[in-house]
Amino acid sequence: MIEPGHAPLAVAERLDSHVDSHVDSLLAGHLETAAELLRVAGIEDPERAARALAGHVFGDERVEPRPGDDRLETFFTLVERRCRRVPLEHLTGRARFRDLDLLVGPGVFVPQPETSCVVQRAVDLLNELIAGGQPHPLCVDLCTGSGTIALSVANEVPQARVHAVELDPGALAWAARNAAHHQLAVTLHEGDIAGVLPWFDGSCDLVTSNPPYVATAELAGVRPEVRDHDPAVALTAGPDGLDIIRSVEQAARRLLRPGGLVVVEHSDRQASSAPELFRRAGGWCDITDHKDHDGLDRFVTAARCDAPEGAPTDDPRMGGALIYRLAALAERRTSPPESGSTPGA
Numbered sequence: 001m002i003e004p005g006h007a008p009l010a011v012a013e014r015l016d017s018h019v020d021s022h023v024d025s026l027l028a029g030h031l032e033t034a035a036e037l038l039r040v041a042g043i044e045d046p047e048r049a050a051r052a053l054a055g056h057v058f059g060d061e062r063v064e065p066r067p068g069d070d071r072l073e074t075f076f077t078l079v080e081r082r083c084r085r086v087p088l089e090h091l092t093g094r095a096r097f098r099d100l101d102l103l104v105g106p107g108v109f110v111p112q113p114e115t116s117c118v119v120q121r122a123v124d125l126l127n128e129l130i131a132g133g134q135p136h137p138l139c140v141d142l143c144t145g146s147g148t149i150a151l152s153v154a155n156e157v158p159q160a161r162v163h164a165v166e167l168d169p170g171a172l173a174w175a176a177r178n179a180a181h182h183q184l185a186v187t188l189h190e191g192d193i194a195g196v197l198p199w200f201d202g203s204c205d206l207v208t209s210n211p212p213y214v215a216t217a218e219l220a221g222v223r224p225e226v227r228d229h230d231p232a233v234a235l236t237a238g239p240d241g242l243d244i245i246r247s248v249e250q251a252a253r254r255l256l257r258p259g260g261l262v263v264v265e266h267s268d269r270q271a272s273s274a275p276e277l278f279r280r281a282g283g284w285c286d287i288t289d290h291k292d293h294d295g296l297d298r299f300v301t302a303a304r305c306d307a308p309e310g311a312p313t314d315d316p317r318m319g320g321a322l323i324y325r326l327a328a329l330a331e332r333r334t335s336p337p338e339s340g341s342t343p344g345a
């Protein structure tokens with residue numbers, strides 16, 4: 001049940017005394033106790049966390065748990081783990097992101113609310129293209145993780161053709177689960193974004209990305225929920241945190257058609273350095289930095305302004321959660337793959 005020696009002493013004591021006491025109150029009473037334990041442990045928005053864990057354990061049921069009800073023990077075990085900064089989303093197995101309930105767990109980055117502003121810009125652009133007479137714009141999401149951006153775009157702009165790229169096969173398996181869970185047509189590709197999807201060179205309308213962007217030396221200051229539970233490959237990106245954004249810029253420069261847009265999330269300390277990286281690279285117009293819903297500098301957009309090399313081609317097979325294993329395709333990089341496979345296969 002409660003694992004001793006992990007929770008702060010005050011929390012552990014109160015938890016023990018609670019569990020030992022007669023369980024004779026309504027769930028509301030348990031919620032209050034849980035929220036208080038979470039507050040003492042320094043958890044942000046303890047009431048919301050308590051309600052989410054109760055919802056996970058008890059479902060919609062709001063009747064009095066009877067003494068000996070195993071679910072009560074389960075509930076307070078989860079509360080205690082949350083007190084030790086295990087992410088709420090790992091405890092419930094889900095992350096709410098815009099209109100989607102994404103399946104998440106150890107091995108994949110937990111979607112963060114600030115990424116919603118990246119999706120909003122992507123959705124707006126795709127809708128503008130559709131309204132302008134382009135019925136099926138092509139969007140590539142780089143560093144897709146659980147599929148946060150790609151699946152949201154596919155959900156909100158069903159006419160768009162959406163491809164997503166992820167290096168880590170474990171993370172990509174979560175994206176595949178989410179695509180299947182929500183029945184969304186996103187084509188998944190396993191591989192490094194460097195040199196990815198060469199058959200799309202010069203033909204994409206939109207490239208999105210929320211890449212790793214924590215500077216190595218800043219990792220210690222990151223929230224424990226993220227630092228200790230998200231995969232390392234999802235977090236750090238070299239001494240200035242820009243290593244993967246540099247790769248995203250290069251991939252987007254190659255993939256986008258003239259006039260195509262790239263939308264890239266960055267840390268709130270990269271409002272100058274991320275746009276500057278695009279300016280220095282050349283070939284970009286309208287480089288603009290944007291704030292998130294909390295008013296923090298959060299993402300850069302840039303439009304491809306000169307014609308990239310290479311003849312644009314397209315992959316005619318869309319939909320489903322196919323994963324193209326790019327490493328195996330390195331020999332024939334100029335044409336689309338012949339077959340796909342599913343994660344974990």
Ligand SMILES: C[S@@+](CC[C@H](N)C(=O)[O-])C[C@H]1O[C@@H](n2cnc3c(N)ncnc32)[C@H](O)[C@@H]1O
Binds near residue numbers: 191
């Ligand atoms: C910060 S997470 C974001 C995941 C997702 N976009 C989201 O917003 O929830 C970054 C993701 O990039 C992936 N990644 C890191 N380096 C990569 C690379 N060179 N090529 C492709 N994916 C990469 C990581 O595995 C991780 O899943």
